[in-house]
Amino acid sequence: MSTTVHELRNEIRLAVGRHERIESTAFTKEALAAICEAVDYRPKSDGRPAKSEMRAGILWTIDELDTDDPAEADRPFRKTELESILAALS
Template identity: 55%
Template sequence: MGQTVAELRNAIRVAVGRFEREGTPAFTKEDLAALCDAVGYEIETGGRLPPKAEMRAGILSKIGFVEEENPEEAPSSFRKDELKAIIAAVQES
């Protein structure tokens, strides 16, 4: 049986040095910032973190899941197929 979305999120969190969370919570800004760092997507870290949509779009673009980085079209949370692509990219790096 395949991994659930919650299991994939936690595997990604652990892979980027964050902690596992119970239930099915979405990624926090800090989780996404760590993920950006892991895939090589540079974000401005002076002061506040960028919006989640911007970081999600950058991550998907950086791992080659989408051709163009577009925060306006970024999903409100990663879908299961996106999570699988992210974990594969993180494990390769």
């Protein structure tokens, strides 16, 4: 049986020291910031960067995107991206 997007998100949350969520939801800014830290990506924006900036940075750091341009990640992570993130965290 294949892993669901919800299960992948929860595995990633646990890998970066966050709590599992009962409902299937996209990552919060806090969870994205924890993932950024875990993959050693430092957002360019001061303060609280946009979710799209953090998503793009994460994907760029793990070689899933050619750039860390936020316009490239202005949507929740896709299942294949979640699998790549989890692999990078393992």
